Amino acid sequence: MSKIEQFSWRETFSLILSKKVAVILLLGFSAGIPYFLIFSTLSLWLKEAGIERSTIAFLSWAALGYSFKFIWAPLVDQMRLPYLANWLGRRRSWLLFSQVWVILSIGFMALSDPGYSLWLTAGAAVSLGFAAATQDIVIDAYRIESADSYLQSILSSAYIAGYRGGMLLGGAGALLISDFLGGDSYSSISWSIAYLTMAFAMLAGVLTTLSINEPSADIGRETNSSSENLRLLLGFIVCAISFASSFVWLGPQLNSFKPELLEFFNNKALAGFLVETSRMFLSIACVFVVVKLVVRANVVPAYIVQRSYVDPITDFFERYGKGAMMILGLIALYRLSDIVMGVIANVFYADAGYSKQQIASLSKFYGLFATLAGGFLGGALSIRYGVYRTLLLGAILSALTNILFSYVAASEANSVLLAAAITADNLSGGLATAAFIAYLSSLTSVSFTAMQYAIFSSLMTLFPKLIAGYSGMMSLALGYEVFFYVTAALGIPAVVLVLILQRLIPITERNIE
Template identity: 55%
Template structure:
């Protein structure tokens, strides 16, 4: 592994007081609020309003923007916002726009009664998902550009802590507000209106932070395009046509491949695997048609070819040029690093219930105590990364993530024991927070300052794609082999990651100042 300039423990802990690090705590808080307003908090509201359970689950699709944010991340890298750019700079101007859109979307949701206007609520939720994903893109870019690589782990630690606190506010906080107003009475839209209004107010923390911080001082070559209004209109027209095509093609392909899923299930394939096959085919069709439309609009001159190349192709080409064949190892590490955590995590709550823990015990130990352990683990990961280097902590995080899954296998063989439960959650969440902080720092070191938003958006999408696909089969595996074998299996899945970390550490260099942004080693 690459040698790292060893810092003292005092220097490592002193990094916690860095102004940029403290800034990430507040920006993380701003990023953590929207997600639960789309998922669990909204789900409870919709059920109280009498919305069918099957319809409630459809609303989770609004969060798909988080998975596909790399599609519009290049716009944030290349497009300076007229007016705001001169006053605030590239990152802060985009942050203000995204945060304003989030606040307006939350207020829109709060002023809409789903019992009366469900379609309008759906539009508001989609607007929130898109706005929140945009804010994430900008915060990631700001975090990478604001400090040198040796502080990236500490920045990610503060971001994780703020994000988790934001989730508490949007989850427990919003539900408490609605519950206090509603009491034991019937469904009351006003209660949710006030709760979501308070969440919009909480977003002002992010707005104030954006206004108070300074723009990152990084060398950046501005695009020769996007300086005229016509440039914006032409590029956004291409982008809009491509997105509309993707949505329409996805709907059409869903109907087209549905009979295939029925036939595969009838032929003996498990429903989960049949769903994966048809879902993958549906996505592939939609992506291919969207790419075709983007190519066609460029061919007929709606958008100049060089503009598309600079925005979408150049970031990918830059990564491949910098890493060459080593890119395969790097991408494999990105795609598999969190596999042990994610595959196990899908079954965690079901497991706790199945072995006899009550909802109150799960909430107290896993959700509350576990949350603080995750935050502690993330700060520990940041301090250790400053002290020993990102690669060493990346290896430690991968090792601990695999080992702690074995603890779940042990817990599966004994009667429900709260002390054991707390000990396992402490170990698992501490290691998870540590690993995540180091991993985010590693991904940050891989990016080129010229394409920060685009490249990091791609990395973060790859990070969860394959593990989530595998996790979809977790329930089937547990039914077939039981919890003990399942947890041991997830630990084994994490072992090849250790080899990938060692190879990546030897073949790449991500622990030097950000001006060079990670590169493959020569010789």
Template identity: 50%
Template sequence: MSDSITDSKTINKKESWGDTLKLFLNPSVLTMLFLGFSAGIPILLIFSSLGLWLREAGVERSAVTFFSWAALGYSFKFVWAPLVDKLPLPILTRLLGRRRSWILLSQFAIILAILWMSQTDPSNDESLTLMAIAAVLLGFSSATQDVVIDAYRIESAETDLQALMSSTYIAGYRIGMLVAGAGALYLASFFGSEKGAYNYHAWEYSYMIMAGVMLVGVITTLLIPEPAQSKDKSTQYSADDYLRFLFLFIAIVTAFILTFYFSSDISKELKSSLKVTLDNKHLANFIVALIRLITAIAFAGLVAFVLVKARLVNKAMVKETYVAPVQDFFLRYGYSLAFLLLALIGLYRIADIVLGVISNVFYQDLGFSKPEIASVVKTFGLLMTIVGGFLGGLLSVRFGVMRILFLGALLSALTNLLFMALAGAGYNMLMLYLVISADNLSAGLASAAFIAFLSSLTNISFTAVQFAIFSSLMTLLPKILGGYSGSMVDEVGYPNFFLITAIMGIPVLVLIFIAGKKLELKQNSEA
């Protein structure tokens, strides 16, 4: 799996377009459609749908975009991915297997979090905190589900199916997003909540229905087989080792949270000083938040180091689960190429994620209603994304992942410029259709190629951990910046904000070009 970036060229020589299309009927490929649906439900219940709910409840725009940080669990899932990879679940692992048991547990946690959100009215300041906690739980549970589904996908089929499995996964994911996005908006409107006429119960019923929709994922998990490669990995540690490993994870998370808690007062003073020094409130807030994040990660790492040194945790187990996957990646690619690939992974989706956090608020500010947003942005946009995803999968198989990766990044940056035109046009349905068509088509194409690219970098011996690291890095910086998108718009306005997001895509194109050349040289030298 690790040296498969150009495997699609082999397929190009062996198979016709018809043969390639028939691969979409493979059971492993079809399975990813339903698992993708399950993965797509939670994310918009944290982002855009929740954003519109909060706005209707009277929450400030800057606070609404801060809620996107509740999904930072997606960016830190590499921390608990080893736990998910190694820790067997009582009874469930024996009945369902290592992968399916964790998928099922995460799905039930997702349902619980959505139901919690449904029972919370954010118009009350005290309830807003409870809503934030529930959103964090949803982000954590959803990220856990993603970790296991990614591992399941990579272990379920050979390299030549990964691009097509990525396509069906994206199709299912986008259908799930449609249900949680457009579906939730339609339901909220149907039950009687509108901008200027907020109705908590309308959103309550909508989110309860979304929790019920997650049963599609539960049923899929119960019906699909456990991957053969997952079955082959036998349990080699004692119950005491696993409990100690769980303790290590809890200690790391606790250290991370306590660092944020106790640095609150210091950060306020630092923010005040930097605001005066920099004469820029938003930049000062970003710098302080970044410092707190780095400090929390460093302190959590120190706690882990002390616990391992004190032999409170099985050192060999920690090395195998946390250290070995990282060592393997750097050994396979070398430090220069490895850091280049990590930079590419961390920046590839920066343009569309930063813009996407505030997109629904933008549409609403232009005067588009929830039903219009649901019809054009969610429903029609879904169709274009699915088309783009299938196109990205097919083109990756025919012409190679790196070429389509470059094309997807170029189109994603260019389509952000179209949002500037939409901002200038204002309420214009034709322009909205044009922008959504281009944006979602390019996003689907880029995502299919990118997932196949990440899968190709993953060593099958460290599936869950390595892919979790890659996908966490993929969203970390974009989501941190996305949390400030509301503040950025307040500062520079929508047109300049969209221009900035487009410019963010330029370094990505350079990185893809350089990485492609270096990977080709590496593979030629090993041939």
């Protein structure tokens, strides 16, 4: 009998009150604060400052760091920060560094006024995006390395709860502060105070970092020297500049093809999606060319690239063999049903006759608490019955709850009915996410924790978000009732893959202490 199956319900729930859970809860809170500060909160600030909608959309690129954090995750795995690492250890030093970086970036945003210094605001937002993504990389690595495998599901639940709390503060909290101080008219000072308050709230993460211990996991692997890390950092900077330059340059070049695509597909949204997707992948291709040139010029020696980027991928395929591609398939498809439905959810609520106030209160208030409850329930079930069983339950429930929205679409506007659907959807989503994060954590090797988990978490949302770009077109063509049935059907491959992998590749237990 495995260690996971030996816990009673009493022992299972007692784990929720452990110190490690409290630590991850606070670190998750620290990670969640910046999220909306470069998304919806920033967008509203820019709108009030009179910035054009197209420019606001352009600044959403500040969050690209979240999608491509695996590119610099090897720095976190390989590099020991001078002085700080000797004082705090490798993981805690990166934690403190990223948290201070987040605070400074938020502070610079607070001291800027986009109405007069848009580029200062934009620069600080980009800096915040990279700082926040770096913090995410380190927290994920710390969480995985600081506890045994059987605890990862509960720690995942705590991380989700903390992250959601931080998101709520950075979103609704910042808006309430700005509204209270500035009222209906635009006030740069009210926004500055709101952002400075968020920077102050980040001290919860800093104090947590200073009070915890370095993970006791014995990494037992070779790391780069200081000079090798500097060359790796230089190579990363060159690649980042090449990506940004090619992305900006390709914009007007590819936009010239929009009229032809619009005429061919007769769909403006699809034409725009194809142009932007091509722009992204061409920019990535440019980076690969630059990497080859950088290696050939010996700016970054080939063995460093091998150790930092190739070895983590090779390690994964060597450990899981023929099942590796199936695991990657599950990672790419597990959240497909939820994400495709979620993109169109608010639009559906409005079209179904619900007011903005109803949407906000039901989706944010009930949705938040249902997600938190589902997260801790998913963690408890994973410990009590195993991660695979909970993964399977989460995949089935996530698909079935989408069918509830088909029933909502066929009914008259009824806030009780919508609340029930949203609560069930978020409860199942929280349960599935907690189990899934625990599963991803179990797949990593402690030799490449940050890099491998960053790849998994990026893959987890990349394919679903690409497919979600068609959700508007699908809902128009099919109608909401049929659309929600289709999104439920999108969850079937994940169910099948969980059933196969449960028998093919059992989760191995990794003891940290």
